[in-house]
Amino acid sequence: MNVIKKEAMETSAEAQLQRKVSSTHAGSLTSSSTVKESKMVGFDDVQLQLLDWLTGGNRNRQIIPITGMGGIGKTTLARHIFEHALVKEHFDIRAWTTISQTYNVRETLRQVLHQVSGDLRSDLSEEDLGVKLRKYLLSRSKYLIILDDMWSVEVWEKMMVFFPDKNDGSRIVVTTRLSNLATELTNSNSIGMRFLDDICSWSLFSKTVFGDEGFPLHLEEIGKKIVGKCKGLPLSIVVIGGLLAKSELTLEYWEHIEENLSSVVNSENDEYCLRVLKLSYDHLPAYLKPCFLYMGMFGEDQRIGVSELMRLGVSEGFLKPIINKSSKTIAKEYLKELVDRNLILVHALGAVGNIKYCKMHDLVRDLSFQEAEKQRFYYLLGQHCPRGINSQRRIVIPRSTSAMTVRDAMETMSSHARSFICGAYTDCRLLDFRFLRTLSSSKYLEENVFQLVNLRYLKAVVGEGFQIPSSISLLWNLHTLIVSCWGGEPTTAPVEIWKMHQLKHVDVCGGIYLPDPRSGHSDVMMENLETLKGVIDFNLNEEVVKRIPNIKKLWITYEDKVMEGVKCLSYLQCLSKLESLRCFFRYGSDAGYLHSISFPHSLKKLFLQCGKFHLEEILEKIASLPLLEKLRLSYGQFATRSWEIFEGQFPSLKYLRLDDCMKMECWTLEGSCLPRLEQLHLSFMVLKDFPSEIGEIPNLKSIQLKYCSESMAVSLKKIVDEQEELQGDPSFHVLIRSRKVSQELQSLATPNFRVVKL
Template sequence: MKTSAEAQLQRKVSSTHAGSLTSSSTVKESMMVGFDDVQLQLLDWLTGGNRNRQIIPITGMGGIGKTTLARHIFEHALVKQHFDICAWTTISQTYNVRETLREILYQVSGDSRDDFSDENELGEKLHKCLWGRRYIIILDDMWSVEVWYKMRFFFPDYNDGSRVIVTTRLSNLATELTNSNSIGMRFLDDVCSWSLFSKTVFGDEGFPLHLEEIGKKIVGKCKGLPLSIAVVGGLLAKSELTPKYWEHIEENISSIVNSENDEYCLRVLKLSYDHLPAYLKPCFLYMGMFEEDKAIRVPELMRLWVSEGFLKPIINKSSKTIAKEYLRELVDRNLILVHKLGAVGNIKYCKMHDLLRDLSFQEAEKQRFYYVLGQHCPRGINSQHRIVIPRSTSAMTVRDAMETMSSRARSFICDDDTVSQLPDFRFLRTLSTYKYSGEYLDENVFQMVNLRYLSARFRERFQIPSSISLLWNLHTLIVYCRVGEPPVEIWKMHQLKHVEFNDVGMYLPDPRSGHSDVMMENLETLKGVIDFNLNEEVVKRIPNIQKLRIIYMDKVMERVKFLSYLQCLSKLESLTCLIYNGSDDEYLQSISFPHSLKKLYLGGLTFHLEEILEKIGSLPLLEKLTLNCGQFGRRSWEIVEGQFPSLKYLRLWRCWNMECWTLVGSCLPRLEQLHLSYMELLEEFPSEIGEIPTLKSIQLEYCSESAAVSLKKIVEEQEELQGDPSFHVEVTLSNVSQELQSLATPNFRVVKG
């Protein structure tokens, strides 16, 4: 019986180890490309001078190469020489602490007994075997920090430089395991992707020239994911070497990747979906309805999640806060990719890798979560609750679909401009449309009393009807049309949270005085209002406004006093104010900002900036400031100590006449990004700029060459002091002299615009 148990455990350890090291039967086991720098860093951490036991997480999405990297480290000659004991075990989602400890103990001591009374006795035996010996343990594919908490006491910290490597798809789990060294796996760049593909298909042989062009197209569609490249390469390695066949692979690469080797790719990635908590699954599935490679605006995505009812209410938390937490969780699980960050570090745009999008699409299809209209209209579309019409869907398909849709639909999202009629969607909650007929919407849409989200673009002039007030559930209203004006009844829509008009703006009528039922206590965003009549009556009706975008076009100076009421909006965090046709400095004197302000954009300015910058500099929470136009009457700008205490991003664009810029004392202590455009008269940067510890980047566009040279001197000073400055400079000029070009370095880029 003992011999049988030993054999069974040995087979289990061997199969687990082999299964975690090979990604596909088509992939050579030793294949690793593009991570040489990461491997060197990891080897340095493993064999470096730190004597404490260290945990080193390796994080990234499924198929990105975490296990492959760990395997190469595990088998590296330096590691085997440095450590007395090397052991590997796979944790997986359904972990068993007892079996995991047995696997490690067997590799450490050869002991395969199964007569331990409990986990503690087994763990104590492992602890004794590890004590006094330098060890490295690989815990592959960890999904929960609890398993580490249950086992950590059995891995002694003998001050001998032992290490534990954990591979996980959960970035937030890495922060729970350690606050020091960790590795985040990145996608392969074009060069490394091509190298991996070439080696997978042809090994050390040369790549045939007649297949190179189509081969690069195939690699491009893999989007830098090693798993995808390896699966496609493995298939082509055993296929016919003809351009025609490879073109077939390129045209059908998504379906081929997901079907090759028993849908191996999707099975690997599906583990991430299966491990999602129930409240995140609909948010993930929803991502599949966006077009491939689409950069998704995060605020829009979160508003859609809210309207679809995906968010689980939490006491004392707004829906926006909950949506941000959901998004962060999906990012931490490497299911959503951050595409673009905002100036102060917020996620502005996100994306999905094609394979993850395919996964969400397939799972959504299985669960009838939504239906994306293809080239053929299905008979069962009349039972679909969420319907998506992608851009460029044929007019005939759209027409046929409209005839079969019923009122059961809850969501209708259309990016196509071929739809002119909608069925009777009486239960519709989400409606996002593109270039619809205003006449049709006037007659039908505003009878959909269940609508929560309405986003519409109109082909022609459109007047929002007074019947809009019947939409008593509406919390998001986005209207883009050539000319229009909302009715006064809009002030009665208590549930509205987000109201947005087109960039040229709309006139918002004044609320009727004496009406006590027009408080819009839920309104947080109001964008695109022309000559907004800010007065005491209006301010008290929007007490919780957080984001405001207003445009002043009128020359009548009696409207100037409106800007003084901004300070009454005590919860305002983001303000965009465009002022045109206002050449009088009375605008400047009347503006008063609330201390809650975090982001400020002032555009179209013609007045002197010195006085208004004193007001702005005193705002305690301001993180982002953009000034578009305006002029410095005294031709200089002096920032004194204590000003701009929280500012992270500063941009000046066409702010005329500034010749001299000085910093006095400790100012701009948190500045991270500085961006100056078309400031031709500025001759020199203050040297104190280089001493700001948080500074990361300076962008100089179409300014003077002397200003650029002064920046170079600041960079050189910091290089002498620090070795490598914390910030980088990029200079863009129409004409770049040879002298300036000769100054270019990795930290000082010069670009011809």
């Protein structure tokens, strides 16, 4: 199918580009419709940076990519630069060509040659056109070529030989929606377009609607609401502004526009916004399209947890199997591709730089939803239950759906449904859904769920006192089990859970008691289990660890002394693939647990909540872990009142957080320790002085103090001042957060040393 599609696109490319050439005047694109006048607001700093790169002293030919999602202003920026007086004066030759998805190298070369030389011959081959263009560019001085809307590095690889590097300061500017394409084109200068802030969005909206005239006061409040819903996307602001510029200036009409903004923007000018963005969807490879469509089911402005998204993708069968790659690795690669294509926005990063939450711009979500609706990819239940729901295979019920609508839907749903995702807080009675593979419900779980043998993904709430039945072992396809215990009361699993070979992820909010597996049974190996979260008083013994050999993430809590005298945590070192460990000790749990702990060298993330245990011994073990990137310690105390870190310790640590670790008064750093530390967070700490060596850590980016002593902040400010004297601008920034902020502390505030009162 991909080969057929490529041939079809190439067939139509020449005719399409012929039309582009015929619309271009001889000589240059100054008066061409390709560079029609458009407003540019909010990118002054970016424009100055681009001008500097274009006209700067570097004499090598440079490629400068401009990247960003559709409609964010890439082409507008390139147009303004192309017509800038300084650029016209600096370059002897300028040419603009649009590559697009259906590119044709021969026609593109002919278009550029026509603009720079006036030659419009159509009988030359691709090679002859390229040679002629190269000779012409070699015979002239500096040139600037704008390659607008590039979708593939292949087109550049075919043309690059015809744009000579004459060591005279020539430049090539490329606009593209693909951020990863920029890295393939160059490893130096590139510009990533960002969304407009509130001030710039308002300025662009005002100029679009009223030009240089003042904004009517009676429309200002509703106007700001309209602008806010555009979420900083210039395309959306310009389209809605253009509509309002031609409409009546009444408060009632503008309120109507604000209430129906999404449908108005998408219907104005023959759905111009969606047509612009749809190019990005059309260019997606086949394996990414279902992933993109699936994300449209999440709510407007909803932050989407990457872990949940990946597991849903696996259960829905969206991931294309790749030899020697886990499903998690493939899912991460898919997500990165969507981010690189600027269809998905990174909302929040984890402590070590991984993507934790993502979002979709409202217009992109509208595109995803419309395409999903066209293809009957899933059905989003509204406030009225239609008859056609009985033929749907993937059903999504938003949180806002009424209980009556949900009940009606459940009665008419097809028993052949494969996916059921319900965000509504109402009982969902699943009667006969034997083919169901994905079930996510925000309401109570019923026992008959454990008879749905085809389930791969199960997420639900259980009531107080609920005990998981032994019939759970019937779910032999299940790989993800996520349970929330109502009221925070733990649930108990039957011993049959150890027979579930396919389980990969178990996450129980509120806690779960796991029984010991029955010894002597060879069929209880859980070789696929990677995540086990929420286990209480977990008896880690030889029998258990050999049944979960591939566990990567383990969150456990010890609440009492039922395990007293058992060195269960010494068996952690047997889990050779464990990467993330959270271990909480509560109430009267025995300190012996912590002192007997032995960590595997594979550990990358560690969070210990230590009660009032002494930390020196455990930190000595932690410091030698070669791969540890993230460390968080809560409570505990330093018996010696000091912590000394020696050279060579914590070789990979990027994130360090200490919360309420008592009696730590002195902190000493010896030699080149903590070489990769990027973030340091301290809360409820009373250090006498910060070690001056903190300022010498090469990768340090930020330090945060929360509810710490004022003397710590003053000590840290001295280090910041020293770094400013040595470097001009410190490599790290400081944030002080406290309930009480004295005038002395507030007077220390600078852009690099922020003080915030909580």
